[in-house]
Amino acid sequence: MYMYDDFDAAFVRGRVAEFRDQVARRLDGTLSEAEFLPIRLKNGLYLQLHAYMLRIAVPYGTLDSRKMRQLAYIADRWDKGYGHFTTRTNIQFNWPKLKDVPDILDALADVDMHAIQTSGNCIRNVTADHFAGAAADEIEDPRPTAELLRQWSTDHPEFAWLGRKFKIAVIASEHDRAVLKSHDIGVRIVRGVADEPGYEIFVGGGLGRTPMVAKQIRSFLPKAHLLPYLESILQVYNLQGRRDNKYKARIKILVHETGIDRFRELVETRFQEKLPQFNGVNQKILRRIEGSFVPPAFEAAQPMPPVLGAGLQSWIDTNVAAHRLDHYGIVTVSLKGIGETPGDASSDQMRLLADLAEEYAHDELRVSHEQNIVLPHVPRRHLPAIYDRLKAAGLATANIGLISDIIACPGMDYCALATARSIPVAQQIAERFHELGLEHEIGPMKIKISGCINACGHHHVGHIGILGLDRAGVENYQITLGGDGTETTVIGERAGPGFSYDEIVPAIERIVSAYLDVRTDPEETFIECFRRVGMTPFKEALYPPEEARSNAA
Amino acid sequence: MAKKFNPKMATGNDLLEGDVVYFSDGRWTRVIGEAELALSPEAEADLLGRASQFPNQVVGVYLTDVKLDDAGRAVPAHFREDFRMLGPSNRPEHGRAGQGA
Ligand code: SF4
Numbered sequence: 242m243y244m245y246d247d248f249d250a251a252f253v254r255g256r257v258a259e260f261r262d263q264v265a266r267r268l269d270g271t272l273s274e275a276e277f278l279p280i281r282l283k284n285g286l287y288l289q290l291h292a293y294m295l296r297i298a299v300p301y302g303t304l305d306s307r308k309m310r311q312l313a314y315i316a317d318r319w320d321k322g323y324g325h326f327t328t329r330t331n332i333q334f335n336w337p338k339l340k341d342v343p344d345i346l347d348a349l350a351d352v353d354m355h356a357i358q359t360s361g362n363c364i365r366n367v368t369a370d371h372f373a374g375a376a377a378d379e380i381e382d383p384r385p386t387a388e389l390l391r392q393w394s395t396d397h398p399e400f401a402w403l404g405r406k407f408k409i410a411v412i413a414s415e416h417d418r419a420v421l422k423s424h425d426i427g428v429r430i431v432r433g434v435a436d437e438p439g440y441e442i443f444v445g446g447g448l449g450r451t452p453m454v455a456k457q458i459r460s461f462l463p464k465a466h467l468l469p470y471l472e473s474i475l476q477v478y479n480l481q482g483r484r485d486n487k488y489k490a491r492i493k494i495l496v497h498e499t500g501i502d503r504f505r506e507l508v509e510t511r512f513q514e515k516l517p518q519f520n521g522v523n524q525k526i527l528r529r530i531e532g533s534f535v536p537p538a539f540e541a542a543q544p545m546p547p548v549l550g551a552g553l554q555s556w557i558d559t560n561v562a563a564h565r566l567d568h569y570g571i572v573t574v575s576l577k578g579i580g581e582t583p584g585d586a587s588s589d590q591m592r593l594l595a596d597l598a599e600e601y602a603h604d605e606l607r608v609s610h611e612q613n614i615v616l617p618h619v620p621r622r623h624l625p626a627i628y629d630r631l632k633a634a635g636l637a638t639a640n641i642g643l644i645s646d647i648i649a650c651p652g653m654d655y656c657a658l659a660t661a662r663s664i665p666v667a668q669q670i671a672e673r674f675h676e677l678g679l680e681h682e683i684g685p686m687k688i689k690i691s692g693c694i695n696a697c698g699h700h701h702v703g704h705i706g707i708l709g710l711d712r713a714g715v716e717n718y719q720i721t722l723g724g725d726g727t728e729t730t731v732i733g734e735r736a737g738p739g740f741s742y743d744e745i746v747p748a749i750e751r752i753v754s755a756y757l758d759v760r761t762d763p764e765e766t767f768i769e770c771f772r773r774v775g776m777t778p779f780k781e782a783l784y785p786p787e788e789a790r791s792n793a794a
Numbered sequence: 795m796a797k798k799f800n801p802k803m804a805t806g807n808d809l810l811e812g813d814v815v816y817f818s819d820g821r822w823t824r825v826i827g828e829a830e831l832a833l834s835p836e837a838e839a840d841l842l843g844r845a846s847q848f849p850n851q852v853v854g855v856y857l858t859d860v861k862l863d864d865a866g867r868a869v870p871a872h873f874r875e876d877f878r879m880l881g882p883s884n885r886p887e888h889g890r891a892g893q894g895a
Contacts, residue, residue, distance in 0.1 A: 270850040288854065290878050291889065292812040321888055339810055582884045653874065654882035664884045714872055
């Protein structure tokens with residue numbers, strides 16, 4: 242776990258003190274709302290439908306018990322006893338009072354956390370594979386690179402006023418668990434021809450109004466060239482990206498309009514000028530950072546209890562992934578209890594997760610972009626004890642990767658930008674398929690729901706994507722099918738006209754029945770089946786002829 | 795022919811608490827039924843002008859369509875205003891509806 246050094250600590254405390262003063266000046270009227278708004282956004286404070294919302298960065302999704310307990314404390318002391326984990330691996334508190342926010346930020350600084358750059362047109366929280374350091378298929382831990390990027394991008398004066406927000410993710414395996422190609426820049430750690438360390442770089446991905454899959458800009462970048470290369474990309478973007486229209490201001494539009502080959506030339510030209518200005522200090526810093534990500538002291542193999550109960554076995558099969566050590570597992574704790582709000586955790590649940598991490602799992606926790614919590618290093622012999630305690634707290638839902646493990650953005654239950662609700666749609670889908678008892682029969686299925694075109698719920702890359710819109714004053718839900726957020730990223734295809742709030746769950750049920758009918762055998766997953774048969778059978782299920790007529794009438 | 799005029803109210807969020815408030819004849823209230831109504835285009839401009847006189851108390855002030863209940867009081871015309879009035883539907887206990895307001 243990276244610990245703040247004196248510089249980091251002083252910087253974060255300085256920002257809290259500055260914001261405390263700014264809040265005081267807003268409250269006494271010295272600062273106008275127009276002056277205060279960009280300031281509060283720079284400190285992660287939004288105004289939502291019912292209250293302020295504080296978005297706190299969880300860099301590369303990594304937490305330890307001390308941080309998790311502090312989040313629980315903040316939830317109890319200044320909020321309503323819960324927090325919401327987001328697809329950006331951040332946590333949001335939905336009910337803070339303006340006057341309390343400086344105190345919350347101080348409480349965060351006590352545990353090396355902050356809310357800086359969680360909003361605004363700057364480089365946002367850097368995300369990484371949530372299995373980092375534990376996955377069997379990774380080349381190295383991607384988090385030191387992510388931390389280097391965090392330090393470089395925090396308060397970088399040249400990138401404080403970009404045309405639009407900017408998101409970077411880092412992975413270190415073939416298999417992409419971090420939706421890499423939906424980021425403005427995707428960094429994948431690779432090895433060169435002579436096994437030398439380096440990066441494959443992708444640029445111009447993004448969801449939102451105009452979804453685009455990132456394109457490869459460099460197949461191999463030597464490790465020491467990362468910062469000059471990324472600065473070159475950002476400088477080309479800063480100079481050439483559009484600022485006249487916020488929907489055309491993301492780098493994906495620039496890359497698309499310029500063409501990746503021409504864009505690459507511009508970046509490479511800038512890079513050649515820039516490279517000599519870098520003297521290698523950042524590589525020294527990187528080596529120091531790497532020193533704070535040493536693997537935990539793994540224990541020697543010890544036997545599992547011989548007999549496991551059915552509930553425990555099912556939970557292990559569904560929620561525990563292979564660790565790079567055979568006698569360890571990666572536990573994903575589902576924050577998708579049937580009928581619960583995806584991504585929400587109560588303060589008691591947060592404290593339990595902190596306890597489990599500390600007692601059994603080398604004190605590490607991760608937030609996944611799928612809005613679950615991961616215990617990355619769990620000796621398998623502790624799985625029964627962990628399961629029992631999760632179960633007692635309502636956290637043992639065995640549904641990771643299944644139809645009820647739904648991503649849902651806050652939508653119109655909280656978000657000021659929303660055009661429709663997402664949370665209740667997720668709750669009802671989960672409840673319906675649970676009631677039908679079909680979850681395991683259906684198998685791997687990713688449903689992702691957004692409450693507006695901003696696509697925080699990643700609906701474009703859901704196997705089934707749902708987008709909530711406002712059609713003439715009524716909630717209306719558009720379905721996309723066939724999306725994929727892994728290394729084979731695909732933007733889903735629109736199925737046809739949308740469905741009302743009351744019709745959306747039955748519509749999803751018809752899609753699933755169609756899948757169960759047309760799949761060749763239970764081994765063929767929904768996404769494989771969709772790739773084989775295409776849209777037609779699902780369209781027919783969604784829009785049967787008589788309904789098509791009445792819809793058209 | 796002139797388009798039918800929809801009655802409007804002025805609403806915004808309280809600077810300190812962040813919660814939803816409605817403008818009512820020189821003051822702000824948390825009770826939607828007390829919201830002052832603009833019944834003509836002229837009244838609308840006047841209402842927004844008066845509601846905007848509290849920059850250090852209420853932020854993000856805007857006008858929104860309302861319907862009238864039998865007693866002639868404002869009720870939301872759009873579902874977004876329903877949610878603003880009631881609070882999050884997934885946790886009704888945290889909204890006004892759950893607090894008996
Ligand atoms: S997708 Fe839209 S509604 Fe959902 S959180 Fe993002 S901005 Fe809000």
